[in-house]
Amino acid sequence: MQLQLALDLVDIPQAKQVIQEVEPYIDIVEIGTPVVINEGLKAVKEIKAAFPHLTVLADLKIMDAAGYEVMKASEAGADIVTVLGASEDLTIQGAVEEARKHNKQILVDMIGVKHLEERAQQVDALGVDYICVHTGYDLQAVGKNSFEDLQTIKRVVKHAKTAIAGGIKLSTLPEVIAARPDLIIVGGGITGQNDIKAAAAEMHGLIKRG
Numbered sequence: 001m002q003l004q005l006a007l008d009l010v011d012i013p014q015a016k017q018v019i020q021e022v023e024p025y026i027d028i029v030e031i032g033t034p035v036v037i038n039e040g041l042k043a044v045k046e047i048k049a050a051f052p053h054l055t056v057l058a059d060l061k062i063m064d065a066a067g068y069e070v071m072k073a074s075e076a077g078a079d080i081v082t083v084l085g086a087s088e089d090l091t092i093q094g095a096v097e098e099a100r101k102h103n104k105q106i107l108v109d110m111i112g113v114k115h116l117e118e119r120a121q122q123v124d125a126l127g128v129d130y131i132c133v134h135t136g137y138d139l140q141a142v143g144k145n146s147f148e149d150l151q152t153i154k155r156v157v158k159h160a161k162t163a164i165a166g167g168i169k170l171s172t173l174p175e176v177i178a179a180r181p182d183l184i185i186v187g188g189g190i191t192g193q194n195d196i197k198a199a200a201a202e203m204h205g206l207i208k209r210g
């Protein structure tokens with residue numbers, strides 16, 4: 001199991017500062033969608049240049065024209081790029097094909113997917129690297145989480161790695177770990193804490209002890 005830190009509500013200098021503090025405790029750093037919207041792929045480029053040994057995920061949440069967008073993210077230095085599970089199969093196939101050319105990986109975010117079991121099986125057959133269940137901010141705000149959805153994809157996904165994101169905190173981490181996803185994505189559960197280093201270290205410890 002790996003830990004991905006999602007950086008969503010920061011600018012580039014703040015992102016670098018956070019990563020410096022928690023670097024030993026994370027496996028992947030995510031340049032979140034709001035950061036890409038504010039700063040562009042320059043954020044991916046600068047973070048990869050500053051931390052070349054870290055795996056960098058660009059959370060572009062691609063919905064169309066995936067070949068072009070995966071190409072641009074790959075050129076900026078992203079190791080993993082996100083595409084939405086709700087997009088067309090052709091879009092996901094285009095993302096996978098382009099990623100393979102650059103030796104990169106694709107994480108499919110299942111946010112908003114209504115028939116999760118069926119779609120997860122279809123997406124799995126398209127050769128993606130990760131399938132991620134995700135409760136976004138808007139549903140977190142009304143008390144939802146993705147813990148049951150994680151059980152669903154764990155049951156039906158045969159090839160891709162499984163991942164979970166959305167509102168995971170120290171208090172809910174044991175429940176997530178018990179379901180054994182390959183990747184656990186945490187944003188505010190680390191960046192929203194007073195002591196971000198301690199929060200990341202504690203989460204890392206729990207995850208690595210399994």
Ligand SMILES: O=C([C@H](O)CO)[C@H](O)[C@H](O)COP(=O)(O)O
Pocket residue numbers: 006007008032033034059135136137165166167168185186187188189
């Ligand atoms: O993808 C995300 C969200 O849609 C904003 O772009 C977050 O990175 C993801 O939800 C993880 O962050 P937390 O929910 O704060 O853990």
